[in-house]
Amino acid sequence: MPVGSIIGAEFPVALVRTEPIQQRGADRLNALLDAAATIVDEIGFDRLTTAMIAERSGASIGTVYRYFPDRIAVLQALRERAIARFRSRIVSLIETEAPSTWWDAVDLGITSFVELYRSEPGFRIIHFVDRERIPAAAGADDIEMPFSKLYSDVLTEVFGLDGGDDLAFHLEVAVEMMDAILSRAFAFDSNGDERYIDEARRVLHGYLTGLFGPVAD
Amino acid sequence: MPVGSIIGAEFPVALVRTEPIQQRGADRLNALLDAAATIVDEIGFDRLTTAMIAERSGASIGTVYRYFPDRIAVLQALRERAIARFRSRIVSLIETEAPSTWWDAVDLGITSFVELYRSEPGFRIIHFVDRERIPAAAGADDIEMPFSKLYSDVLTEVFGLDGGDDLAFHLEVAVEMMDAILSRAFAFDSNGDERYIDEARRVLHGYLTGLFGPVAD
DNA sequence: CGACACCGAGCGGAACTCGATCATGGACGA
DNA sequence: TCGTCCATGATCGAGTTCCGCTCGGTGTCG
Numbered sequence: 001m002p003v004g005s006i007i008g009a010e011f012p013v014a015l016v017r018t019e020p021i022q023q024r025g026a027d028r029l030n031a032l033l034d035a036a037a038t039i040v041d042e043i044g045f046d047r048l049t050t051a052m053i054a055e056r057s058g059a060s061i062g063t064v065y066r067y068f069p070d071r072i073a074v075l076q077a078l079r080e081r082a083i084a085r086f087r088s089r090i091v092s093l094i095e096t097e098a099p100s101t102w103w104d105a106v107d108l109g110i111t112s113f114v115e116l117y118r119s120e121p122g123f124r125i126i127h128f129v130d131r132e133r134i135p136a137a138a139g140a141d142d143i144e145m146p147f148s149k150l151y152s153d154v155l156t157e158v159f160g161l162d163g164g165d166d167l168a169f170h171l172e173v174a175v176e177m178m179d180a181i182l183s184r185a186f187a188f189d190s191n192g193d194e195r196y197i198d199e200a201r202r203v204l205h206g207y208l209t210g211l212f213g214p215v216a217d
Numbered sequence: 218m219p220v221g222s223i224i225g226a227e228f229p230v231a232l233v234r235t236e237p238i239q240q241r242g243a244d245r246l247n248a249l250l251d252a253a254a255t256i257v258d259e260i261g262f263d264r265l266t267t268a269m270i271a272e273r274s275g276a277s278i279g280t281v282y283r284y285f286p287d288r289i290a291v292l293q294a295l296r297e298r299a300i301a302r303f304r305s306r307i308v309s310l311i312e313t314e315a316p317s318t319w320w321d322a323v324d325l326g327i328t329s330f331v332e333l334y335r336s337e338p339g340f341r342i343i344h345f346v347d348r349e350r351i352p353a354a355a356g357a358d359d360i361e362m363p364f365s366k367l368y369s370d371v372l373t374e375v376f377g378l379d380g381g382d383d384l385a386f387h388l389e390v391a392v393e394m395m396d397a398i399l400s401r402a403f404a405f406d407s408n409g410d411e412r413y414i415d416e417a418r419r420v421l422h423g424y425l426t427g428l429f430g431p432v433a434d
Numbered sequence: 435c436g437a438c439a440c441c442g443a444g445c446g447g448a449a450c451t452c453g454a455t456c457a458t459g460g461a462c463g464a
Numbered sequence: 465t466c467g468t469c470c471a472t473g474a475t476c477g478a479g480t481t482c483c484g485c486t487c488g489g490t491g492t493c494g
Contacts, residue, residue, distance in 0.1 A: 022438060022493065045349055046289060050484060060441045065485060072263070127348060129397075132262065133404050173398055173416055180346075180397035181390055187350045199390055206427060207420065238473060239458060245474080266448060277476045282450060 015077045016067050029067050031057040033081055036074050037122035045075070045125055075126060082120045083128070083147070086112055102159040103215040106208060109151065110201055113178060117186050124186040128179045148172040161212060170211055174204055232294045233284050246284055248274040250298055253291050257339035262292070292343060299337045300345070300364070303329060311371075319376040320432040323425060326368065327418055330395060334403050341403040345396040365389035378429060387428055391421055 020026040035056035039048050050071050054061045068074045090112045099105040117124050148171040155161045155171075178200050185196030209215060237243045252273035256265050267288055271278045285291045307329045316322040334341050369385040372378045395417050402413030426432060 018438090020439090024493080025439065028439080049482090051482095061485080062441050062487085063439080066439075069485095071484065125349075131344060131348070131400060131404075169412070170416075172401070173413070173420070176397040176401050177394045177420070180393040183348065184389070184393050195386070196390070199387075203390070203394070203424065206423065210423060235473090241458080242474065267450080268448070278450080279452085279476050280474075283474075286450095288449070 015069075015073045015080065017069055018066065020067070028057070028059060028063065032059065032064060032067060032074070033078050034121070036078055037120070040075070040078070040122035040125050048075075050074075076130075078122060079126050079128075079130065082116060082123050082126070085120065086116045087147075089115065101215050102155050102161050102212070103205065103208070105155065105159065106204065107201065110178065110204065113182060114192060114197055117182055118192060124183070124190065127183055129176060146172070148175045166211075170208075174207060177207070178204055232286075232290050232297065234286055235283065237284070245274070245276060245280060249276065249281060249284065249291070250295050251338075253295055254337070254339035257292070257295070257342050262342055265292075267291075293347070295339060296343045296345075296347065299333060299340050299343070302337065303333045304364070304367075306332070318432050319372050319378055319429070320422065320425070322372065322376065323421065324418070327395065327421065330399060331409060331414055334399060334409060341400075341407065344400055346393060363389070365392050368392075383428075387425075391424060394424070395421055 016029070020029050032053055036048065036053050039052050039056060048071075050061060050064050053059075053074065054064050064074070068077065090109060093108050093112060094105060097104075097108060099108055113128070116128075149168045152168040152171045156167065161167065181196055181200040181203065182192070185193045185200070233246070237246050249270055253265065253270050256269050256273060265288075267278060267281050270276075270291065271281050281291070285294065307326055310325050310329060311322060314321075314325060316325055330345070333345075365388040366385045369388045372388075373384065378384065398413055398417040398420065399409070402410045402417070
């Protein structure tokens with residue numbers, strides 16, 4: 001069962017300058033990210049300064065730059081950490097709930113997604129999808145497998161869905177749509193506007209059943 | 218016929234410090250935005266400096282700050298101007314093409330949207346929806362009517378669509394979805410990946426016919 | 435005591451200000 | 465109908481402030 005494979009590395013790859021070795025190092029790194037998260041929540045993306053991160057987390061600027069190459073990397077790492085948590089939450093949900101249809105599995109994904117936006121500070125500002133995508137800097141090709149591809153593998157192997165090569169494509173479209181609608185849900189309502197959340201579910205259900213046919217396990 | 222009403226103001230409201238009075242002022246403002254647009258296209262969002270904008274447009278830094286309160290406002294104004302052009306393009310398209318069904322009208326919207334991404338410099342970086350939405354700064358409530366609301370009015374009055382109060386909501390969801398998929402289409406391909414563009418059309422068609430029933434005028 | 439972790443003054447550069455200077459176009463008299 | 469005048473819009477750019485980031489030196493774990 002490949003479900004566990006949708007968990008990624010604990011810490012963002014290639015974003016930190018030096019992986020922390022000692023315990024306090026790891027603590028610091030998390031503290032830095034926590035600080036960044038709450039600040040982003042409060043004053044937004046581009047008003048965040050590295051000095052603020054340092055002050056909030058009780059570190060010095062030097063320490064910030066010990067772990068991160070630049071300001072942007074902090075934000076990216078923040079996203080990565082949140083997504084890593086998201087992935088592991090999905091895994092435990094799938095294992096405990098043991099969904100019997102592919103739709104139940106997807107629905108679980110949506111639920112986790114909503115929880116992610118709700119509970120992860122700063123995430124409703126950062127967003128799931130990285131819109132500043134840089135065309136995959138050549139050289140660093142140990143890039144993490146995209147979420148949609150992994151989920152497509154799971155659906156294929158566990159539920160025998162046959163979307164062919166198109167499955168990953170359609171799942172990516174699905175993820176984009178879901179993120180867009182949920183971002184809207186959380187844009188003005190930090191708890192998430194239920195109307196949009198419900199609509200996201202409905203849209204995804206309609207989109208996916210339109211591709212795979214009615215739900216049946 | 219209210220079609221004309223979906224054109225907004227000529228210049229972005231509440232983003233410029235001083236509305237230009239004389240002709241050269243308006244020219245300057247446009248020149249500044251043009252410069253910003255091409256620079257964004259070339260080197261991206263956060264490498265854009267106000268000094269570059271000044272130099273490219275043949276102005277001084279002081280002039281930049283005469284019209285814009287800060288760097289971010291330039292980008293916002295850039296989006297607003299592009300969207301204003303988008304609106305007027307839609308108007309002329311609807312008037313010249315005279316679509317006979319509501320779907321044709323929506324399809325025209327999608328076409329314009331794609332053209333917007335293709336032809337408006339910097340727009341594929343800026344994106345249609347503002348993801349930095351700050352909960353509507355209190356005080357400035359002469360905020361522009363959202364695009365989805367206006368389009369919903371047009372569809373209601375011209376094609377007699379009856380989505381009730383829900384129509385505007387569903388159209389907003391539709392716009393969010395479309396922008397998400399099209400952003401993806403233009404993320405790595407400055408001409409737009411046709412596969413995603415087609416999918417955006419398909420998705421919107423499915424979503425909207427699911428709400429209004431099959432297309433018929 | 436070696437390596438890991440941390441510090442913070444300081445440097446370069448970008449964002450933004452402000453008082454001085456130039457240009458425009460409407461008022462107004464001839 | 466013109467020309468000139470000048471209030472006000474528009475422009476300038478050196479200078480200030482603030483921010484991202486470096487680096488050599490100082491703690492503190494194992």
